[in-house]
Amino acid sequence: xxxxxxxxxxxxGLRIPRRTMPRANNPASxxxxxxxxxxxxxxxxxxxxxxxxxxxxxxxxxxxxxxxxQYHFGTKENxxxxxxxxxxxxxxxxxxxxxxxxxxxxHASVRELVHAFIYPVYEEVDDRGFHTYARFxxxxxxxxxxxxxxxxxxxxxxxxxxxNRLSDLTPHLPSEEFSIRYRLxxxxxxxxxxxADRVRVETRPPAAETDxxxxxxxxxxxxxxxxxLVMGTTPTGETL
Amino acid sequence: xxxxxxxxxxxxGLRIPRRTMPRANNPASxxxxxxxxxxxxxxxxxxxxxxxxxxxxxxxxxxxxxxxxQYHFGTKENxxxxxxxxxxxxxxxxxxxxxxxxxxxxHASVRELVHAFIYPVYEEVDDRGFHTYARFxxxxxxxxxxxxxxxxxxxxxxxxxxxNRLSDLTPHLPSEEFSIRYRLxxxxxxxxxxxADRVRVETRPPAAETDxxxxxxxxxxxxxxxxxLVMGTTPTGETL
Numbered sequence: 262x263x264x265x266x267x268x269x270x271x272x273x274g275l276r277i278p279r280r281t282m283p284r285a286n287n288p289a290s291x292x293x294x295x296x297x298x299x300x301x302x303x304x305x306x307x308x309x310x311x312x313x314x315x316x317x318x319x320x321x322x323x324x325x326x327x328x329x330x331q332y333h334f335g336t337k338e339n340x341x342x343x344x345x346x347x348x349x350x351x352x353x354x355x356x357x358x359x360x361x362x363x364x365x366x367x368h369a370s371v372r373e374l375v376h377a378f379i380y381p382v383y384e385e386v387d388d389r390g391f392h393t394y395a396r397f398x399x400x401x402x403x404x405x406x407x408x409x410x411x412x413x414x415x416x417x418x419x420x421x422x423x424x425n426r427l428s429d430l431t432p433h434l435p436s437e438e439f440s441i442r443y444r445l446x447x448x449x450x451x452x453x454x455x456x457a458d459r460v461r462v463e464t465r466p467p468a469a470e471t472d473x474x475x476x477x478x479x480x481x482x483x484x485x486x487x488x489x490l491v492m493g494t495t496p497t498g499e500t501l
Numbered sequence: 502x503x504x505x506x507x508x509x510x511x512x513x514g515l516r517i518p519r520r521t522m523p524r525a526n527n528p529a530s531x532x533x534x535x536x537x538x539x540x541x542x543x544x545x546x547x548x549x550x551x552x553x554x555x556x557x558x559x560x561x562x563x564x565x566x567x568x569x570x571q572y573h574f575g576t577k578e579n580x581x582x583x584x585x586x587x588x589x590x591x592x593x594x595x596x597x598x599x600x601x602x603x604x605x606x607x608h609a610s611v612r613e614l615v616h617a618f619i620y621p622v623y624e625e626v627d628d629r630g631f632h633t634y635a636r637f638x639x640x641x642x643x644x645x646x647x648x649x650x651x652x653x654x655x656x657x658x659x660x661x662x663x664x665n666r667l668s669d670l671t672p673h674l675p676s677e678e679f680s681i682r683y684r685l686x687x688x689x690x691x692x693x694x695x696x697a698d699r700v701r702v703e704t705r706p707p708a709a710e711t712d713x714x715x716x717x718x719x720x721x722x723x724x725x726x727x728x729x730l731v732m733g734t735t736p737t738g739e740t741l
Contacts, residue, residue: 312552441721444696445689449725452688460684481681485689485729492728 294333296322298344299387301330306396310341310404341401341411348385348394349416355381356419371430372487378423379450379486383457383479391461395454431490438494446486453482534573536562538584539627541570546636550581550644581641581651588625588634589656595621596659611670612727618663619690619726623697623719631701635694671730678734686726693722 300322304313315337319329326332334340359377363369369377387393401411428439457475464474540561544553555577559569566572574580599617603609609617627633641651668679697715704714 308549308552309547312548438721441718442725444700445693445718445722445725448692448696449685449689452692453685456684456688478681478685481678482685484732485682485685485725488728488732489725492724 290333293322293324293329294343297324297330297333297340298347299393301340302344302397303387303393305341306393306400309400310337310406338411344394344397345401345411345416348398352381352385353416353419355384356423360419360422369426370487371427371490372483374423374427374430375446375450375483375486375490378420379453379479379483382451383454391458392454395451396458399451399455427490433494434490435494439490442489446489449489450482450486453478530573533562533564533569534583537564537570537573537580538587539633541580542584542637543627543633545581546633546640549640550577550646578650584634584637585641585651585656588638592621592625593656593659595624596663600659600662609666610727611667611730612723614663614667614670615686615690615723615726615730618660619693619719619723622691623694631698632694635691636698639691639695667730673734674730675734679730682729686729689729690722690726693718 297318301313301318304318304321315330316327318340319327322329330337330340334343356377359380360369363373363377382395382398383392385392385394424443427443428434428436431439434442457478460474460478537558541553541558544558544561555570556567558580559567562569570577570580574583596617599620600609603613603617622635623632625632625634664683667683668674668676671679674682697718700714700718
């Protein structure tokens with residue numbers, strides 16, 4: 262469900278356009294809008310939604326006009342929604358592809374489903390190859406604002422499908438137990454992307470274009486997450 | 502190694518005291534200093550180090566004087582160091598206790614060592630029972646500033662001891678592999694404390710004093726972490 266636009270930060274008298282997509286009448290305008298989205302994604306990922314102003318975003322995007330966000334998106338909420346729409350549409354499409362490929366081959370395993378969940382997020386990088394979207398999404402989910410302010414549920418089909426299929430493959434877990442493990446592994450998987458970025462910065466010069474260590478961290482996070490779902494309910498801990 | 506105090510944010514001409522502990526000549530002053538530490542811990546955990554000013558901290562601590570942090574701690578770095586000194590001294594002492602108890606009983610398992618690592622952090626709560634220290638530490642580790650600005654290595658004896666003992670108990674893992682898994686599970690364990698807080702807020706009214714769900718989330722995070730260290734190096738994923 263699309264929510265009404267809540268106006269914030271715009272100069273008095275400016276008419277707020279009621280749309281979630283940037284003005285895109287011409288290529289130059291589209292480029293400006295995407296630069297604003299990139300800058301906002303990075304800044305909000307670093308500082309949090311409430312600690313970044315529209316003027317800072319416009320400046321970081323190289324815009325001379327400090328009302329550039331208002332011009333292209335109307336409001337900060339709308340800009341955030343634009344970022345989610347863009348990223349999530351691609352992530353959902355890629356997940357669909359991966360799930361269809363698995364289903365063509367036979368029955369998908371827990372690990373394959375976990376991979377299909379996180380790999381499309383891992384693929385979403387900024388122009389320097391960093392996982393700015395993952396950090397941005399983490400920060401937005403931490404805010405005190407309801408999620409439906411930021412994105413419509415239409416992109417969540419594949420998320421819910423993967424969650425349900427993982428639940429079906431782990432009938433030994435009562436639903437509350439599954440829910441706790443799912444939240445823990447979601448946090449782990451998203452964090453592994455930030456960790457991959459941090460390791461990449463630490464090990465300058467980066468190992469060529471390949472970024473092998475980032476992929477290795479992700480693969481291990483997927484192993485851990487898959488194991489977390491299949492392990493029994495009787496704590497094996499005491500004998501470990 | 503204690504680093505020299507780097508002055509920031511103090512009014513011109515104010516003499517910066519070279520100490521890491523708050524002025525504590527009398528109980529009232531000690532109380533003010535601890536209120537400032539609590540406020541700083543919470544605000545920095547929410548917004549990040551660079552997004553919180555000394556004036557905001559003084560105000561949140563109920564101080565009329567906006568230079569209260571400067572008076573009690575000299576600088577923001579010193580205030581942060583004060584928080585780490587206070588929390589880490591208690592965490593290290595508690596870990597020592599838990600490790601000694603394990604050693605008296607026999608040989609400590611991987612799960613028991615992971616428990617001794619995180620449980621003392623779980624015990625560090627603010628006056629409302631939230632894990633503000635865990636969030637604060639997470640945020641500080643994300644900053645672009647070197648860790649030795651914030652804390653002296655003297656509190657890290659037990660951290661290193663647990664890491665080394667876990668490494669000794671998992672000889673099947675090459676050191677780079679151990680290192681990746683250790684970082685992933687550290688992130689998971691710390692995140693599980695924030696997750697426990699979030700679940701607690703979601704399920705108002707909280708289930709009495711017991712906070713059973715928080716403890717359950719922590720226990721499961723410990724299970725997952727212990728499993729992550731003992732699982733083999735050949736990805737079992739394909740067969741999961």
